[in-house]
Amino acid sequence: MSPSATPTGSTPETTTPRFGKHLLSLRDLSADTITALLNTADGFLEIGTRTVKKVPALRGKTVVNLFFEPSTRTRTSFELAAKRLSADVLNITVAASSVVKGETLTDTARTIEAMNTDTVVIRHAAAGAPQLLAETLNSHVINAGDGAHEHxxxxxxxxxxxxxxxxxxxxxxxxxxxxxxxxxxxxxxxxxxxxxxxxxxxxxxxxxxxxxxxxxxxxxxxxxxxxxxxxxxxxxxxxxxxxxxxxxxxxxxxxxxxxxxxxxxxxxxxxxxxxxxxxxxxxxxxxxxxxxxxxxxxxxxxxILSQVTHGVAVRMAVLYHYSAGQGAAA
Amino acid sequence: MTPQHTRSEAGGRSAAREILSADDAARALKRMAHEVLESGKGAGNLVLVGIRRGGEPLAHRLADAIQQIESVQPPIGLLDITLYRDDLGQRADQPEVRETRIPFDITGKDVLLVDDVLFTGRTISAALNALTDFGRPAHVLLAVLVDRGHRELPIRADFVGKNIPTSPGDRVEVRFGDDGTVLGATLEDAA
Incomplete structure (x- = not known):
């Protein structure tokens, strides 16, 4: 629940935005960090217009879309974003998962992480579910909508x-x-x-x-x-x-x-x-x-339609900042 | 050794000294423009791709110099190589990505890559990888304002403004005015 490390004067490069390890809430991001994410998304928008719509930035990384609520546009947007960055993508939806067999959220996530994932994108009907995962897993966690909390x-x-x-x-x-x-x-x-x-x-x-x-x-x-x-x-x-x-x-x-x-x-x-x-x-x-x-x-x-196009570029920017490294940024 | 590593050795440097004046740079660009045109068959099939950020203003200056000789300005594209860096996965904080803008087809063209400083060659290697996603050029050539040596890959420049002997820890910086003119280049010795 800590509102992310506050970099008050601890680092000499105050202009460098701090992203943190997980993206759970916009409350955790400074205005500078949000602006940096939007700037990166500006750079990514062009990739969608290329003949070859793919860059090698996340080659070898594994991104899991863990969706406990029905969603088409957010999941496909994240999936396309990850694929355009050359990550491997795994989609897990509630209907096809072990949750119906009684497994807890934490156990489901740990099982998936045991396959060496780098980033888990989660949508859940319960507010705070992404926070719980972030406290449990070594992977980066990205909130793709939790209850009536945040998106x-x-x-x-x-x-x-x-x-x-x-x-x-x-x-x-x-x-x-x-x-x-x-x-x-x-x-x-x-x-x-x-x-x-x-x-x-x-x-x-x-x-x-x-x-x-x-x-x-x-x-x-x-x-x-x-x-x-x-x-x-x-x-x-x-x-x-x-x-x-x-x-x-x-x-x-x-x-x-x-x-x-x-x-x-x-x-x-x-x-x-x-x-x-x-x-x-x-x-x-x-x-x-x-x-x-x-x-x-x-x-x-x-x-309305350009929001969908922009959504892919923005999620590429998010995955780019929250997938690479060994999670050392936290 | 990553560029990031050498930059972190900044403590206790001597003052920067000028290795290239604005006039030197202007003369070098004019000469390079002639060399570029002589190496090919004029500017007909030539396109310029500046590597962001230093290569962006340089590509424009070089294109201006070519235009003064041939009275045609070659098309200019901009390439951000961040996503093709070979150290991306190893960094904790990812560098910001800038827009790549190549508003023409490079297939069959003579592509002249332009950058300000040639050092390890890793940036150029990334740029070559990026170009393959945009098409298949007939030739790819490289023009740099300053070659400071210490290559880590088998890469060389076709057109060089000035060769400057440096130590690996030195810092070479090409400075540009707000309008993109070259103000000069400086070298800071390693501590």
């Missing part, structure tokens, strides 16, 4: 997309609208955005905003919480509707999809209040007509 690589790819579209992050007004309570994307986004100096506005029905969420904000940016979407959209540079995750809500938090769309759905009329050149992002998969209307999802302002 750091999604946060990074959102930052990356904003930086490429707007040229900066500092000073931008970013609206995150939707089920904040159940969204690890919102948490990682909020932490990363405020660390890099954005003004974040969280908007949702009161049932979907956990109290005290604003405490996750880490300056120089700031966060405000509101219930009125149209007010929040005024002058917004970036709008991030979240997927309405009905499968995660036990008791319904809202009367219905239609009412949600009316009050909190992003559509073209609403977008008129946003700043000129504003972009609309979505972590996917999208519920068309619910949190985002067709005319916005398919507009030039939408970055």
């Amino acid at each position: 750091p690589t999604q946060g990074l790819l959102d930052l990356f997309t904003i930086r490429r579209a707007k040229g900066r992050i500092e000073g931008l007004n970013v609206v995150i609208v939707g089920d904040i309570t159940h969204s690890r994307v919102a948490r990682s986004g909020l932490i990363g955005l405020t660390k890099l100096g954005a003004h974040v506005r969280l908007v949702a029905p009161p049932t979907m905003i956990p109290s005290g969420i604003e405490k996750l904000s880490e300056g120089p940016g700031d966060v405000t919480v509101g219930y009125d979407l149209d007010a929040a959209l005024k002058g917004a540079d970036v709008i991030m509707p979240l997927r309405l995750q009905l499968e995660r809500q036990g008791a319904p938090l809202f009367p219905g999809k239609r009412e949600y769309a009316t009050l909190y759905g992003i559509n073209r009329e609403r977008m008129a209040a946003a700043a000129e050149g504003a972009i609309v992002m979505h972590p996917g998969p999208i519920n068309r007509g619910v949190e985002i209307a067709h005319d916005v999802a398919d507009s030039d302002q939408s970055t």
Whole structure:
């Protein structure tokens, strides 16, 4: 639970970003380190456009995708990223694993590590599962989403997309609208955005905003919480509707999809209040007509597909920094 | 011995002395441009690939010098060799990766690799490996502003601005202005 080694004056090269051994939460990364990861991702973006889409950086390394929750886009994104870096990739999903036979998370992970893996990418429905693995294993551990806690690589790819579209992050007004309570994307986004100096506005029905969420904000940016979407959209540079995750809500938090769309759905009329050149992002998969209307999802302002492209480059940058070496960086 | 290792020996150096002035560099680049053109059949099939970071401004200066002679500017690409380094897996902190930008097909071309300092040859070895991912050039040639010796691989430069005798622990640095002009090169003795 230690928020990573703080390099306060211990090293003479203060400009060198410290990555640490694991990527569990964006809270552990300094603004400089996040920026360094985004810079590396800039370098990796070009590899996806080559005829030979492969570089030898992680040749001989083994990356395991250990997914305890169904996921297509995050897993394929990590898989492609690892393969483009020449790592060997092993995909293990819950349906095919020993978990159904009663094995504990730790035992599963230890068994896999006994095959000499270098990096374990884990997604789990329980918040803190990646932390547990990091304390148990010698491999690098990358959090690919744990419960409603964090999804750091999604946060990074959102930052990356904003930086490429707007040229900066500092000073931008970013609206995150939707089920904040159940969204690890919102948490990682909020932490990363405020660390890099954005003004974040969280908007949702009161049932979907956990109290005290604003405490996750880490300056120089700031966060405000509101219930009125149209007010929040005024002058917004970036709008991030979240997927309405009905499968995660036990008791319904809202009367219905239609009412949600009316009050909190992003559509073209609403977008008129946003700043000129504003972009609309979505972590996917999208519920068309619910949190985002067709005319916005398919507009030039939408970055939904470039987020997917950027996701591979960002995960390459993450794997590159969290797979090599003998884990001596921790 | 890795370059990282030699850099860490920085303590107690004598002051840096100039081994190449801005004028020397300009003259050397002009001569190299002539040599490049004489070695081939003009600039027709020539493309330049600068190795980041020092080779980037040098490739532009060399292309400018070629243009003054032939009135055509050869295409310029940029290569970041970080991902092809032979010591990547051994490092604890990975170096930052910069963009590679080769906006043309190198297959069948005469590729002139450009770098500022030639030392162990490991950077050039990595660059040659990287080039094979982009195509199959007819020829690959190497131009460097400073050759300081101490090769660890069977690699040599085709065009050299200046040969400088050094000790392995010395530090050679080519300095560039904000506009990419060569300000000169300095050598710091090993302690």
